Every structure is written in C-alpha cells, then in structure tokens.
Amino acid sequence: MLDFTYYAPTEVVFGREAESHVARLVRKYGGRKILVHYGGGSAKRSGLLDKVCDQLAAEGIEFLLLGGVVPNPRLSLVHEGIELCRREGIDLILAIGGGSAIDSSKAIAYGVPYEGDVWDFFEGKAKVARALPVGCVVTNPASGSEMSDSCVISNEETRDKRGVSTPFGRCKFAVSNPERTFTLPAWQTAAGVTDIMMHTMERYFSNDMDMTLTEALAEALLRTLKDAAPKALADPCDYQARTQIMWGGSLAHNGLTECGMTRDWACHKMEHELSAMFDVTHGAGLSALWPTWARYVYRSNPERFVRFAVNVLGVQFDGSAESTALAGIDAMEAFYRSIGMPVTITGLLGRAITDDEAAEMARRCSHDGTITVGRLRVLDRNDIFEIYKLAR
Amino acid sequence: MLDFTYYAPTEVVFGREAESHVARLVRKYGGRKILVHYGGGSAKRSGLLDKVCDQLAAEGIEFLLLGGVVPNPRLSLVHEGIELCRREGIDLILAIGGGSAIDSSKAIAYGVPYEGDVWDFFEGKAKVARALPVGCVVTNPASGSEMSDSCVISNEETRDKRGVSTPFGRCKFAVSNPERTFTLPAWQTAAGVTDIMMHTMERYFSNDMDMTLTEALAEALLRTLKDAAPKALADPCDYQARTQIMWGGSLAHNGLTECGMTRDWACHKMEHELSAMFDVTHGAGLSALWPTWARYVYRSNPERFVRFAVNVLGVQFDGSAESTALAGIDAMEAFYRSIGMPVTITGLLGRAITDDEAAEMARRCSHDGTITVGRLRVLDRNDIFEIYKLAR
Numbered sequence: 001m002l003d004f005t006y007y008a009p010t011e012v013v014f015g016r017e018a019e020s021h022v023a024r025l026v027r028k029y030g031g032r033k034i035l036v037h038y039g040g041g042s043a044k045r046s047g048l049l050d051k052v053c054d055q056l057a058a059e060g061i062e063f064l065l066l067g068g069v070v071p072n073p074r075l076s077l078v079h080e081g082i083e084l085c086r087r088e089g090i091d092l093i094l095a096i097g098g099g100s101a102i103d104s105s106k107a108i109a110y111g112v113p114y115e116g117d118v119w120d121f122f123e124g125k126a127k128v129a130r131a132l133p134v135g136c137v138v139t140n141p142a143s144g145s146e147m148s149d150s151c152v153i154s155n156e157e158t159r160d161k162r163g164v165s166t167p168f169g170r171c172k173f174a175v176s177n178p179e180r181t182f183t184l185p186a187w188q189t190a191a192g193v194t195d196i197m198m199h200t201m202e203r204y205f206s207n208d209m210d211m212t213l214t215e216a217l218a219e220a221l222l223r224t225l226k227d228a229a230p231k232a233l234a235d236p237c238d239y240q241a242r243t244q245i246m247w248g249g250s251l252a253h254n255g256l257t258e259c260g261m262t263r264d265w266a267c268h269k270m271e272h273e274l275s276a277m278f279d280v281t282h283g284a285g286l287s288a289l290w291p292t293w294a295r296y297v298y299r300s301n302p303e304r305f306v307r308f309a310v311n312v313l314g315v316q317f318d319g320s321a322e323s324t325a326l327a328g329i330d331a332m333e334a335f336y337r338s339i340g341m342p343v344t345i346t347g348l349l350g351r352a353i354t355d356d357e358a359a360e361m362a363r364r365c366s367h368d369g370t371i372t373v374g375r376l377r378v379l380d381r382n383d384i385f386e387i388y389k390l391a392r
Numbered sequence: 393m394l395d396f397t398y399y400a401p402t403e404v405v406f407g408r409e410a411e412s413h414v415a416r417l418v419r420k421y422g423g424r425k426i427l428v429h430y431g432g433g434s435a436k437r438s439g440l441l442d443k444v445c446d447q448l449a450a451e452g453i454e455f456l457l458l459g460g461v462v463p464n465p466r467l468s469l470v471h472e473g474i475e476l477c478r479r480e481g482i483d484l485i486l487a488i489g490g491g492s493a494i495d496s497s498k499a500i501a502y503g504v505p506y507e508g509d510v511w512d513f514f515e516g517k518a519k520v521a522r523a524l525p526v527g528c529v530v531t532n533p534a535s536g537s538e539m540s541d542s543c544v545i546s547n548e549e550t551r552d553k554r555g556v557s558t559p560f561g562r563c564k565f566a567v568s569n570p571e572r573t574f575t576l577p578a579w580q581t582a583a584g585v586t587d588i589m590m591h592t593m594e595r596y597f598s599n600d601m602d603m604t605l606t607e608a609l610a611e612a613l614l615r616t617l618k619d620a621a622p623k624a625l626a627d628p629c630d631y632q633a634r635t636q637i638m639w640g641g642s643l644a645h646n647g648l649t650e651c652g653m654t655r656d657w658a659c660h661k662m663e664h665e666l667s668a669m670f671d672v673t674h675g676a677g678l679s680a681l682w683p684t685w686a687r688y689v690y691r692s693n694p695e696r697f698v699r700f701a702v703n704v705l706g707v708q709f710d711g712s713a714e715s716t717a718l719a720g721i722d723a724m725e726a727f728y729r730s731i732g733m734p735v736t737i738t739g740l741l742g743r744a745i746t747d748d749e750a751a752e753m754a755r756r757c758s759h760d761g762t763i764t765v766g767r768l769r770v771l772d773r774n775d776i777f778e779i780y781k782l783a784r
Contacts, residue, residue, distance in 0.1 A: 001635065003407025008400065014651070015395025212619070213636045213643070216612035224605045243393065244605045247651065251605070256648075259406070259639065 001211045001260040008254040010147045011173040014247060016239075018177045022052050022094070022137060023059035029133050029172040031092030033062040035085055037105045038096040039069040043139065048180065049096060052137060064088055069097060072154040072161060072275050072282070073104040078118060081108035085132065092172075095136040098192075099143020099152075099282075102136045106151040106169050109134045122153055122162035131168040137175045140184060141246040142192030142283060144199050144253025146174035154276060160364070161276040174250065178242035186233050189245075190339040191283030193229040196249045197222055198286045202265045203258035204308065205376045207301055211260030218257040219311040221248055226312070229339050266374030267293050270384060273361035280348055287341035288348040291333040292391035298325045300377035305329065345391050358388035393603045393652040400646040402539045403565040406639060408631075410569045414444050414486070414529060415451035421525050421564040423484030425454040427477055429497045430488040431461040435531065440572065441488060444529060456480055461489060464546045464553060464667050464674070465496040467511060473500035474510060477524065484564075487528040490584075491535020491544075491674075494528045498543040498561050501526045514545055514554035523560040529567045532576060533638040534584030534675060536591050536645025538566035546668060552756070553668040566642065570634035578625050581637070582731040583675030585621040588641045589614055590678045594657045595650035596700065597768045599693055603652030610649040611703040613640055618704070621731050658766030659685050662776060665753035672740055679733035680740040683725040684783035690717045692769035697721065737783050750780035 013021045026034060036052065043049040049065075056063050066081055084090070085108060095105035109132040111118030120126040138146050145151070149170055152163040184192070204218045225248045231241035251257070270293070271285040298305045302321040309315035309328020313335070317324050333343050342348040353361075365373060366381035373379050379387070405413045418426060428444065435441040436459075448455050458473055476482070477500060487497035501524040503510030512518040530538050537543070541562055544555040576584070596610045617640045623633035643649070662685070663677040690697045694713040701707035701720020705727070709716050725735050734740040745753075754777035757765060761773040771779070 001407075001632070003405075003409050005403065005405050007403040009403075011397065011399040011401075013395075013397050015393075017395050210632045211635070212632075213613065213616045213640055216616050217609055217643075220608035220612040221605065224608050227604070240393070240602050240604075243603070243652070248605055251609075251648075256643075260635070 001208050002262060004259045006255055006259055007167060008147055008170065008256070010171045010254070012147065012176060012250060013173065014176045016177060016179060018175045019048070019051060019137065020055075022175055023055040023061060025135055025173040025175065026056065026061055026092060026094060027059065029092060029135060031061060031094070031133070031135075033088065033090055034064075034092045034094050035066055035081065035090045035108070036063050036094050036096060037066050037069065037081060037101055037108070039067065039098075039101050042183075043096045046180065046183065048137065048139065052094070052096060063094075064090065069101045069104045071100050072279055073100040075119060075153055075155045075157075078104055078107040078111060078153060082111035082118060085112045090132065092133045092135065095134065096139065098138065098140030099145045102134070102138075102143065102145040102171065103151045103153060105134050105136070106131075106145070107153050108132070110151075110168065119155060121164045122155070128164065128166040128168045133172045135173040135175075136171050138246070139180045140188060140192060141176070141181060141249035142195040144196065144249050146171055146176070147250045147254035149255075150253070152272070159276050161272040163272070176246050176250070178239055178246045181242050181246060182237045184236070186340060187281070189232055189236070190229065190341050191281045192249065193225055193245055193339065194283035194287045194336065194341050196245065196252045197225050198267060198283075198290070199253040200257040202268055203261055203263050205264045205304060206261040207304070207376055208261045209304065214257060214259045214261055215307070221252060221257060222312045224248060226335060233339060262375045264374050264376045266379055269373040270361070270365055270387065273365045274345070274348070276364070277357065277361060278349055284342055284348055287336040287343060288345050289387070289391050291329055291336070291343050292387055294329045294332070295326070296383070296387050296390065297374070297377035298329065304376065345388070352392045353388065355389065358385055358392070361388055393600050394654060396651045398647055398651055399559060400539055400562065400648070402563045402646070404539065404568060404642060405565065406568045408569060408571060410567045411440070411443060411529065412447075414567055415447040415453060417527055417565040417567065418448065418453055418484060418486060419451060421484060421527060423453060423486070423525070423527075425480065425482055426456075426484045426486050427458055427473065427482045427500070428455050428486050428488060429458050429461065429473060429493055429500070431459065431490075431493050434575075435488045438572065438575065440529065440531065444486070444488060455486075456482065461493045461496045463492050464671055465492040467545055467547045467549075470496055470499040470503060470510060470545060474503035477504045482524065484525045484527065487526065488531065490530065490532025491537045494526070494530075494535065494537040494563070495543045495545060497526050497528070498523075498537070499545050500524070502543075502560065511547060513556045514547070520556065520558040520560045525564045527565040527567075528563050530638070531572045532580060532584060533568070533573060533641035534587040536588065536641050538563055538568070539642045539646035541647075542645070544664070551668050553664040555664070568638050568642070570631055570638045573634050573638060574629045576628070578628075578732060579673070581624055581628070582621065582733050583673045584641065585617055585637055585675070585731065586679045586728065586733050587675035588637065588644045589617050590659060590675075590682065591645040592649040594660055595653055595655050597656045597696060598653040599696070599768055600653045601696065606649060606651045606653055607699070613644060613649060614704045616640060618727060625731060654767045656767045658771055661765040662753070662757055662779065665757045666737070666740070668756070669749065669753060670741055676734055676740055679728040679735060680737050681779070681783050683721055683728070683735050684779055686721045686724070687718070688775070688779050688782065689766070689769035689771075690721065696768065737780070744784045745780065747781065750777055750784070753780055
C-alpha cells in the first residue's frame with residue numbers, strides 16, 4: 001500500500017439548523033468584506049440568498065454579490081470575479097450552490113493574489129501558493145468540492161475543461177442542510193449520486209488491494225449511497241435519504257476513501273472531454289462511460305471487480321472471477337438505468353458520436369498522445385478512442 | 393438524527409517514510425523553539441527520539457526534551473511542562489508516543505497561555521480559549537488522541553482522572569509509521585485495539601438509528617479492526633494489519649463515526665474510575681466492563697445490539713431480537729478473550745473488588761450522585777454501582 005497524507009481541515013456544519021451559523025463562520029475565518037458567489041436563480045428563488053445576506057448584514061459583515069455561475073463553470077466569470085475582489089478589497093469568498101459555484105469561487109480565490117493569469121494553474125504552468133479563504137453553503141451535493149482539494153474550470157475559448165488540486169483548495173467551512181436539496185429535480189439528484197459514487201469508485205478501482213480499512217469504508221459509502229438514491233427519487237423530501245447523499249458527497253471526495261490507494265480517475269478525465277465538447281451534466285457523462293470503461297479494463301484486475309460486485313452490489317460469487325466481475329458491472333449498469341442515468345453516449349446526447357468526435361476527444365484527453373490516463377489499467381490515446389467508440 | 397459539526401483538521405502523514413516529514417511539519421505549523429515530550433525509554437531505545445532530534449537540529453529548529461510521561465499521564469508533569477515552556481519561550485509541543493504523551497502535551501499546551509491552574513479546564517471551571525500548537529509522532533495507536541479533540545489527565549493528589557474536549561485539542565499534525573508498532577507487546581496491542589474499537593462503539597451504541605452512513609462506516613471500521621487484531625498478534629511485524637489498527641485508531645476517535653448520533657460514553661466514564669483507583673491499562677479496563685454494561689443496558693435498544701451482532705460480528709439473526717442481541721454480546725466477549733483481554737474486573741486486577749470499592753467508584757463516577765452517565769440507557773449512581781459489582 002502507498003504512504004499517504006490525509007488532510008481534510010474543512011469545518012462542516014451539517015443539518016437543519018446549519019444555515020444559522022453562516023455569519024459566525026464567515027467571521028471566524030476572517031471575513032469582513034466578502035464576495036457572495038452563486039449561480040442561477042435557485043439560490044434567489046429558494047430564499048437562501050436573502051437569508052444569508054440578512055444574516056451577514058445583521059452581523060455587520062460587508063458583502064458584494066456575484067451571480068451567474070453556470071454548470072461547467074467558466075473562466076470568463078472567474079476573471080470577472082478576480083477583478084471585482086481586487087478592486088473591492090474582498091477578504092473571503094462565500095459560495096452558495098453546488099460544485100460549480102464552489103469551484104468558481106476557488107478559482108477566484110487562487111487568482112486574486114496571483115500576478116499572472118489564473119488559467120496558468122490549470123495548465124500546470126504555475127502552482128497555487130496563496131489563496132483567499134473560501135467557505136460555502138452547499139445546495140447540490142455532487143462535486144464534493146466543499147471538502148475536496150479539487151477545482152475544475154472550463155475555458156470557453158479553448159474548449160478545455162481542466163482541474164487543479166491543491167491544499168489551498170480546501171474550503172475553510174461548509175454549511176450543509178439536506179432540506180435545501182428537497183427541490184432538486186430527479187435528474188440532478190441522480191446525476192449527483194452518480195458523481196458522488198464515482199469519486200469513491202475512481203479511488204476504489206486501484207491495484208492496491210491491501211488497505212482493507214479504506215476499502216471497507218469505500219464499500220460502506222457506496223452501498224449507503226446506492227440505497228439512498230431510489231429513496232430520494234421516490235420521495236424528494238426524505239430527509240434521511242437526502243442526508244446520506246449530502247454527507248456521502250462530502251466524504252466521497254475528501255480523501256478518506258483513497259488513503260493508501262493509487263487512484264485511477266480515467267472516467268473523470270474522459271468525461272471532462274465529453275463535458276467540454278457537449279456541455280453535458282457531469283454525473284450523466286460519467287454513467288455514460290463507466291460500464292464501457294469497466295468492461296474494457298476489468299481483466300487487468302478481476303479480483304477488484306469481484307470485490308466490488310460482492311461487497312457493493314450484493315452479487316453472489318459464482319466460482320468464476322470473470323463472470324462475477326461482469327455480473328457486478330451489469331448490476332452497476334442496471335443501477336444507473338434504475339435511477340434514470342444514461343449508460344451510453346447516445347443515451348446521454350440523444351445521438352451517437354462520430355468517429356471524428358471520438359478521435360478529437362481522445363486527442364484532447366491524451367494531450368495529443370503525450371499522456372496516458374488511468375492506473376488500474378493505463379490507457380493511451382488509442383484506448384481512449386476505443387472506449388469512446390464502444391460507449392457510443 | 394442530530395445536526396452535527398465535523399471538524400478534524402489534523403494533517404496526518406502516514407506510512408513507512410512518514411517520519412522523514414517531522415521537521416518540515418514542525419516548521420510548517422510555526423515551531424522555531426519546541427518542546428519534545430515523551431514517555432519512558434521506548435522512544436529512546438528504538439532510536440526514534442534520536443532520529444527526530446537529528447532532523448530538528450539539521451533543520452535549525454531549537455528544542456528541549458521533557459520525558460517521563462507515564463500511562464494515565466499525571467498533572468504534576470503537566471505543571472512541570474507548563475513552567476518549562478513559559479520559561480523557555482516554547483512555541484510548539486511535539487509529542488512522541490501514544491495517548492499519554494499526546495494528552496500530556498495537549499494539557500501543557502492549554503496551560504501555557506492560561507493564568508489559572510490548568511486543572512480548572514478538567515474540572516469544568518474554565519474553558520480553553522487558546523493553546524500552543526501540538527504535533528505528534530504516534531508510536532502506540534490506541535487513544536486516537538492524534539486526531540481527537542480529547543485530552544485525559546490524572547490528578548494524582550485527588551485520584552481524579554478527567555477529560556476535556558475542545559477544538560484546541562486537535563493536533564496540527566500527526567506522523568504515523570506502522571513499523572514503529574512492531575515492537576509493541578501483545579498486551580499493549582490488544583489493549584490498543586480494544587480502546588480503538590470502544591471509541592467507535594461508544595458512539596455506535598446510540599438511540600439515533602437513522603444515520604445509516606455513519607453506522608455503515610462504524611461497522612466497517614469495527615469489522616476491519618476485529619480482523620486485524622489477531623493478525624497483528626500472530627505476526628507483530630504484519631505491516632498490513634498494523635496499518636489497519638493505526639489508521640483505524642485515528643478514524644475511530646476523530647468524530648467520523650459519531651456524525652448525526654448521540655454518544656454514550658458510559659463505559660469510558662466508568663473505566664476512568666477503575667484507572668484512577670487501580671492504575672490499570674485503559675483498554676483492558678474497558679473490556680473488563682463492556683460485556684457487563686452491554687447485558688445491563690441492551691433491553692433499552694435491542695435493535696441496536698442486533699445490528700451490532702449481525703453487521704459487526706457476523707452473528708445470524710435467529711428471529712429473536714433478544715437472543716440475537718445477547719449472542720452478539722457473547723461474540724464480542726469471546727473476541728476480547730481471544731486477544732487476551734479481561735472480561736471481568738477480577739480478570740483485570742487478579743482479585744474481585746469489594747462492595748466498598750465499587751461504591752467509591754460509583755460515587756466518583758456520578759460526582760456524588762449529581763450526574764448520570766450514558767445515553768443509550770441513562771445510568772445513575774446506583775446503576776453504576778450495580779455494573780461494577782456485576783462486572784466483578
């Protein structure tokens with residue numbers, strides 16, 4: 001097993017009364033004049049934005065608003081936020097929303113004290129060395145960005161979607177009230193669960209097979225999310241199910257489920273190209289690729305797929321690693337279908353992709369054939385091309 | 393389920409190469425002149441103390457040594473440490489050892505900036521508002537103090553053993569190398585596993601039964617530790633088993649396994665009186681009490697004991713909650729015996745306690761009958777007295 005560092009310092013305040021702590025947390029982490037950064041109208045419509053602003057005003061905390069974050073959050077708005085923060089002397093950024101608002105806030109936080117273009121960090125040209133503090137009020141559990149060190153931004157000019165991971169990406173605090181997720185549409189709920197589970201699956205599908213505590217925790221998390229998803233879809237106001245999804249979303253991506261394990265991340269990297277080219281929902285892009293990826297790679301480590309089948313999906317071991325592994329992949333595919341997620345790219349886009357589109361995504365995903373993706377099985381440009389075509 | 397705050401900011405550096413990061417971490421968290429605080433001779437004999445000191449010297453970090461921490465660490469040494477830190481202008485405390493060294497370090501860290509007697513915090517007369525930063529190099533996984541907010545100190549004058557929990561009790565960093573635990577005697581290994589499992593069991597035995605993710609994580613942790621213990625006892629140099637125990641020790645007490653749940657802590661509170669009166673190994677004191685506690689309280693929530701039996705110990709549900717719950721308690725008792733832990737106070741002390749001793753411990757545990765302990769079943773002075781006698 002690998003040596004590891006576990007560092008997840010975010011203070012998470014969770015539950016029905018969580019939002020009443022926002023102003024206290026802003027102050028605790030040094031916010032005196034802050035940027036409140038959010039997405040479309042839902043934070044406004046739900047009354048959450050007003051509630052937070054009233055609380056900040058009552059506590060004497062100055063704030064500016066910057067809305068307009070979209071899914072697959074864009075570099076142009078990040079640039080705008082950086083300028084605004086510099087001009088106004090902002091000292092903390094409060095994101096309200098899901099992964100898009102949080103990631104956009106993180107990128108602004110990296111950019112404010114940096115002299116160059118913030119995109120440098122996403123191109124690997126520079127390393128984040130300082131950042132404004134970021135806190136968040138989570139309304140859409142999916143990205144896990146509230147506890148993760150990750151931030152993914154789309155450059156709309158180059159059509160690149162790139163992520164950067166840094167300890168500076170850890171939010172100082174996160175406020176999570178499952179009641180805020182009652183109004184999420186079924187599609188968003190299912191895509192969120194898919195993304196959450198995939199954050200742990202990208203770590204679980206590892207060739208390191210001897211860190212049993214991490215594996216057992218990962219399996220427990222995956223089983224719990226798989227059980228909670230249909231309940232939340234059947235009754236959107238099921239507080240208990242919403243809680244498992246929301247807290248699971250934080251734990252699935254805070255590092256807990258990777259301690260000692262080599263990570264894979266092939267599906268996320270391939271999905272980023274799908275999102276960049278077609279602007280799809282990230283979770284749905286993941287489920288459209290995963291079954292094909294799994295069938296393409298499982299022979300590299302059948303035992304891992306057997307454990308997944310047995311311990312996560314409740315498949316009985318039938319004496320053959322091969323067929324049990326495949327039965328597990330079938331069961332996961334059936335789960336995706338059952339919650340309304342696509343299991344092919346056609347299911348995702350409503351049409352098959354062309355060979356040219358597959359080749360272009362493979363070119364970008366492999367940085368013109370200069371890098372590979374994945375660890376359980378290392379995938380080169382040609383493998384990636386094949387997977388896109390097979391997933392068609 | 394309960395609203396909760398999860399805040400476990402300790403940076404854990406874990407694995408075979410972990411110790412090479414000590415000086416870097418000391419510097420990162422502000423140490424320029426530090427106190428190295430440790431216990432008996434094992435840190436010296438193993439060469440760990442020299443290794444750390446060489447590293448500090450090479451990095452130009454000034455340090456003073458204060459050894460002599462004993463199990464159930466004592467207030468007098470804490471007082472000595474506080475004086476030393478004040479006199480020498482110490483800015484960080486580095487504990488080397490297990491829970492005793494870490495807790496002694498935490499208490500010193502609380503006391504240095506406090507004008508009154510540090511014991512005030514343990515008597516509830518004052519709240520910790522500031523503390524020196526504490527880091528640690530863990531050599532004996534048991535207490536979980538490296539990630540917990542807890543600190544337990546024994547006042548040898550009054551024979552009181554008291555704990556205080558505060559966010560200031562979270563270590564800034566923890567360095568854990570499972571190889572350092574290869575030389576732990578079997579007794580310490582088994583007592584450590586018992587303590588670790590109990591940290592999660594004290595949270596798991598709750599009347600909140602709807603936080604399924606926390607429950608599933610707790611069960612995964614308990615199963616993993618139960619499997620690892622006999623392996624580490626059979627082969628003390630089993631790195632994989634030692635890793636599960638060491639990392640499990642950190643996670644069992646960092647708050648992860650209590651999110652959303654009411655905690656119990658009755659066994660710990662009753663054990664503290666045993667330790668205070670007889671200076672026993674804490675983990676062994678816990679196993680000596682738990683089976684009796686469990687049989688005394690299980691009727692308050694048989695369903696919880698059934699889940700424990702089935703999901704942790706692999707007991708088959710036999711159609712009766714009552715008998716399945718009792719079978720689970722029997723199985724846990726058998727596990728304690730199998731790793732050499734006592735399951736009665738006689739097994740612990742080599743003699744039965746007298747009624748007067750039981751009464752005196754019950755008096756102290758209940759603060760002269762003014763407080764109760766436990767939540768799954770609330771226990772008053774008389775209940776505690778009965779449990780001590782039944783555990784005899």
